[in-house]
Amino acid sequence: MTDLIKAGLEDVVISTSEICFIDGQQGRLLYRGYDIDDLVVHSTFEEVVYLLWYGALPTRKELDAHVKALAASRRLPARLIGILKNLPRKTVPMEVLRTGVSALSAFDPDERDNSREATLRKAIRLAAQMPTLVAAWERIRRGKEPVAPNPRLGLAANFLYMLSGRKPTELEAKTFDVALILHADHEYNASTFAARVTAATLSDLHSAVTSAIGALKGPLHGGANEQVMLMVDQIKEPARAETWIRKALADKARIMGFGHRVYRVEDPRAKHLRRLAAELGRQAGNTAYVGILDTVARVVTAEKHIYPNVDLYSGAAYAIMGIPADQFTPIFALSRIAGWAAHVLEQHAHNRLIRPRAEYTGPTQATYVPISQR
Numbered sequence: 001m002t003d004l005i006k007a008g009l010e011d012v013v014i015s016t017s018e019i020c021f022i023d024g025q026q027g028r029l030l031y032r033g034y035d036i037d038d039l040v041v042h043s044t045f046e047e048v049v050y051l052l053w054y055g056a057l058p059t060r061k062e063l064d065a066h067v068k069a070l071a072a073s074r075r076l077p078a079r080l081i082g083i084l085k086n087l088p089r090k091t092v093p094m095e096v097l098r099t100g101v102s103a104l105s106a107f108d109p110d111e112r113d114n115s116r117e118a119t120l121r122k123a124i125r126l127a128a129q130m131p132t133l134v135a136a137w138e139r140i141r142r143g144k145e146p147v148a149p150n151p152r153l154g155l156a157a158n159f160l161y162m163l164s165g166r167k168p169t170e171l172e173a174k175t176f177d178v179a180l181i182l183h184a185d186h187e188y189n190a191s192t193f194a195a196r197v198t199a200a201t202l203s204d205l206h207s208a209v210t211s212a213i214g215a216l217k218g219p220l221h222g223g224a225n226e227q228v229m230l231m232v233d234q235i236k237e238p239a240r241a242e243t244w245i246r247k248a249l250a251d252k253a254r255i256m257g258f259g260h261r262v263y264r265v266e267d268p269r270a271k272h273l274r275r276l277a278a279e280l281g282r283q284a285g286n287t288a289y290v291g292i293l294d295t296v297a298r299v300v301t302a303e304k305h306i307y308p309n310v311d312l313y314s315g316a317a318y319a320i321m322g323i324p325a326d327q328f329t330p331i332f333a334l335s336r337i338a339g340w341a342a343h344v345l346e347q348h349a350h351n352r353l354i355r356p357r358a359e360y361t362g363p364t365q366a367t368y369v370p371i372s373q374r
């Protein structure tokens, strides 16, 4: 049996899926067959959500109805806001999101219904409510009242508005929308797998998403862009970047924002986030972050032949917009709910309980000794 063990399930294919395709050699990422390079130019996050859940691009009428349903579902139950207000102010945002999503199921009218139609209704509510939850916590922990959602704004713009109380610029809203599109799905990553394992017991969407949020919270999955910004803070200015990164490489440090289990070339999402972070930086008068990261990318790529991943420039874009670093992973979740829900629907449609085996290496002949004799 030992020969069959694949630590970390590396390269193990456990089922088929029609949702997301990653070509790690060519650096391509497709949602339902559509290249993300096209989607970031022509689509919106709301349309990508539709594409992932229903498997095809919507007509104008379908998209309008979908956008309207999402916008109409953003408010949180007052009692949920009460739960948030009762949490210690120091609670980290990912824990608040995990707790909030789990609690939302208690208020959901479809809580006991796991049909496809009910799961889609719950998915709409969760995708609409999660941004409100994340923004509300940011306000509450600063001692401010949450900002009510504005149904006239798109999902991305409305999130930025609820976070700061100020309507975002067009570039900020576009950047955030593109970031949401780029994080929407990524095949069987750890959090999606966690969601599918939970869904495969025929458990419900809120439980699957709560599992996924727990998996996303870990630093090996969702937390790398926060680490990138810690590096940027240490480097401080572009002129210091080359010396700093050469020393880090000489010290054999792991450089956050580089390398990937699947991509052997540059992550196709990185270039879009670089372009938008650079544009935002120019508009905000902050060119230092991208200047530092460009030097780091040039040196790491030349010296180690490992390439930027999605996390290299996303944190810089968020930081330029004034978003605190510990909100970067919750923001990832606001987007990935699209993929998690698509995978739960797919799992339920062709379900088989996910239950692997372990090779037992413990004792087999232990003799029970009564506690008085131990």
Ligand SMILES: CC(C)(COP(=O)(O)OP(=O)(O)OC[C@H]1O[C@@H](n2cnc3c(N)ncnc32)[C@H](O)[C@@H]1OP(=O)(O)O)[C@@H](O)C(=O)NCCC(=O)NCCS
Residues within 6 Å of the ligand: 220, 221, 224, 253, 254, 255, 256, 257, 258, 259, 260, 261, 262, 304, 306, 309, 310, 311
């Ligand atoms: C993402 C990641 C975990 C993938 O790791 P993996 O597929 O298990 O690859 P390995 O950790 O086995 O690395 C293979 C080689 O590349 C090197 N390497 C990979 N990523 C590296 C990085 N970010 N910095 C420095 N070296 C790195 C490893 O040291 C190793 O070198 P070696 O063969 O000389 O020992 C890894 O690249 C990493 O830790 N990156 C930084 C964290 C990050 O940005 N995560 C977000 C991913 S989207």
